Amino acid sequence: MVTGGGYDDASFAEMRAACKGKSEVPWLRPDLSTPRPPLGPGYGEAVVERVKVCLRRLAEEEKLSGDGVYLF
Numbered sequence: 001m002v003t004g005g006g007y008d009d010a011s012f013a014e015m016r017a018a019c020k021g022k023s024e025v026p027w028l029r030p031d032l033s034t035p036r037p038p039l040g041p042g043y044g045e046a047v048v049e050r051v052k053v054c055l056r057r058l059a060e061e062e063k064l065s066g067d068g069v070y071l072f
Contacts, residue, residue: 001015001019001025001026001027001028002028002051002072003015003027003028003029003030004030005030005032005036007029012027012029016069024065024066024067025064025065025066025067026058026063026064026066026067026068026069026070027067027068027069027070028051028054028055028069028070028071028072029069029070029071029072030047030050030071030072031071031072050072051072053072054070054071054072058070
């Protein structure tokens with residue numbers, strides 16, 4: 001599950017709670033402590049690249065089939 005930066009901690013926790021027991025998948029959240037790409041052309045591509053890097057790392061660590069929260 002990949003979420004955007006518009007979800008605060010409470011909203012994110014509520015979504016996770018609503019899905020508890022339905023599936024075991026990693027949850028990805030943007031790392032708001034790192035600089036975001038500038039808005040405009042290329043923003044989407046830059047965010048997708050960050051997600052892909054995170055997913056590759058999770059695959060290498062064999063963490064794609066279990067629950068967890070990870071920052072991208």
